Amino acid sequence: MYGTNYDDVTEFLGDWGPFQRRTSLLLCMSILSNGLIVFSIVFLAATPPHHCAIAPNANISAEWINYSIPLEEDNGEMRYSKCTRYKLDVIKLLSDNGSVPGIDVNITEIEQESCKDGWEYDRERYVSTIVSEWDLVCSDAWKVPMTTSIFLIGWLIGSLISGQLSDRFGRKIILFGTMGVQTLFTFFLSFSTSWLMFSALLFVVGFTIISKYVAAFVLGTEILSPRIRMIYSTVGISIFFAVGYMLLPLMAFFIRDWRMLLIAMAVPGVFSFPFWRFIPESPRWLLSQGRVEEAEAILRGAAKMNRVTAPEVIFQPLQEENHMKKLKRTNICDLVKSNSIRWITIMLGFVWMIICIGYFALSLNTSNLSGDRFLNFFFSGAVEVPAYILSWPLFHFCPRRLCLFAMLCFCGAVLLVTQLIPRDFSSVSIALEMMGKFGFSVAFCIVYPFTAELYPTVLRNTAIGACCMACRLGGIAAPYFVYLGTYYKSLPYILLGSFCVFGGLLSLLLPETYGMPLPETIDHMQTIQRCKKKQTSIQQVILH
Incomplete structure (x- = not known):
């Protein structure tokens, strides 16, 4: 069957030939602009004295x-x-x-x-921001956090819609379509004449951020071999996001005007358009749509580039099966259709939400730390690099559930300890927060490929998009967790720490995918649930 031997059928390509190197590098480079834009509001909407x-x-x-x-x-x-x-x-x-x-x-x-x-x-730190441009202070100060919320709401809508579009029309067209929209609207943002116009354009940019990331992530996951897939999904794509993250404070340091900063942020997207010629569509997705000839053509081109000989017939025995399935469409409702898939979706949604709350809360709080804002922001991005490097051996050698459990419990412990540190030891508190950011980065790096391994090809992009939607709900809530500290300093740490421990325990209930092939259909997805009966009994206890 196709779902159980795709990796074996395409083994003739090898693991790390010129085709795989070029494709993975270009996909990673396309994500660099995401790292620049995600937290750019910290500098664009900075409030000067x-x-x-x-x-x-x-x-x-x-x-x-x-x-x-x-x-x-x-x-x-x-x-x-x-x-x-x-x-x-x-x-x-x-x-x-x-x-x-x-x-x-x-x-x-x-x-x-x-x-x-x-x-x-005060013009010493910033020549101009949207705050000084439109006087978003005092009675209008609410517009600053609202700007972030509008951006994340766009991200939320993108998580809901883009996955279904990608599963319907293909990974490549969504990747480059959202790349073009993101680049244009980032450039248009620099010509905003009012806060309302800026927010409306920023909403569209937020929509494209997650759409492009998920499309690139899934495309690389489906093209690469199992061994390289793990490196790409944990270290590769995440490292380039972190590079963009670290470039942002450097650009903001030298470009202190918000309009010029936006123009500079749009430039990397322009240089990504020529990648269309070299990045192919996912053969797995083409097969799921019954487009066997196109999938074979891509693989034969890859074999030629890798200087290996492709079999005379690659997918011929599977054509009839895929032809029967090509008219079967999936949508977001399939994520909750059966009892087993429904519980996986619900539990993953909570885990994603908890990780996102912690990650965004600590990232946004960077500007409140003592010291230079540009350096603090740079270090906040730099701490993610070793986190992503560590995630690869963890993902390669350890069960997925245990990795998530360990990282979330580690984050919970760090946050619960942080609120016990006296105010006089601010450096210790900062170090603990950076450790928490490290743990959340590892968890984020693991939960993406773990989710991709749980769902089948026909539903994979939709599933990751839905999980990202739950993640964005956590992102929208994150600023309010930080705001609770104005009433009681320890409350955000207590709440976040408790949620992390709960998320770690919840991740243990998910099916294990370590060493399992990627499922291609919903039926194949159900076969990897080795703990299905055990989970059902636990869930019945929870319900009662």
Whole structure:
């Protein structure tokens, strides 16, 4: 049967010939722009130090200008108020009378007013951001986190739709289609004339981020041999995402204007368009659609490139079986059609959500750490590189369920310990948060290929898209977990740590795929559930 011997049939290609090297490298390079864009909002929507502007025609003495902004306590330091100023008409009257602040007049007794003349922003760190461009501060400060939420909602919709489109129309066309849309709309973002326009365009960019990543991930997974597949899905594609992640603070350091930064971020996408000629469609997907001749043509071209001889007949015995199945369409409803698949989908959804909450919460919190924001962000990306490197031997030699269980429990333990560290030991807290980011990165790197191994070819992209949708729900919730710290500092760590331990235990209930071939149909998927009966009994206990 095709579902059990595809890897054996295509073994003549070898593991790591020129075809595999070129395809995997180009697919990885196409993801680099994702790393640039995902957390770019940290710099695009950064809020510089600011205070109320004083009208240039107010005709106030320099001495009174220095005292026209109230001082407020901020984290133990006295700073200028960000949203209020003393009433200018009173200040002007006192200035004209020659009164001296603090001597002739107690300035704290002067009535205050809002920033009617706008704000003045510190330009030392950022020349311009969307915050300083459209004054997204004080009463409009809610628009900054809303911008991130809109981006993630686009990501959520993309997770829901793109997988089904990819399973219907092919991996390659979705990969390059979303690549083109992402590049164009990132460029269009730099010409935004209002916050509303910026948010609408950013929604589209968010839609393409996950669509492109999942298409590239699945395409490489289905083309490469089992041994190389593990390296590609754990280390390869993730390393290039991390490279883009680390390039972002470097670009933001040298390009301090948000419009120019967006133009620079669009450039890598332009150079990815020529990859269309060299990246083929997935032969596995073509076979699932009954397009046997096209699949054979791709494999014969790969054999020629690898300088090996392809068999005279590759898939001939399977043509009749695939022809009977090519009219059978799958959709997202198939993820919950049978009891066993339904439980796998539900449990994976919770695991993905928990990983995403932790990963995004720690990533977004990087800007709140002490020290230089650019360096902190760079280190936050750099810590992912050893995490991805470690994920490969773990995925290669260890059962998938145990890897997820170990990483999630490790993250839970680190977060629960972090909230016990006294405030005076901030460096220890930062180190523990980086360790948590390391663990979440490993878990993310494992859960993607694990999910791809659980679902069949006809449903694989849809399944990963659905799991990414659950992941995005976690991403949307992540900022609010961080916000809970304003009420009780330890609450985010306690909640995240507890959820991680729960997710680790939940992952033990999933089927094990270590050493199993990729399933091609839903029937094949059911055959790898070696613990099906045991899981059903556990689930019945949970339900009751």
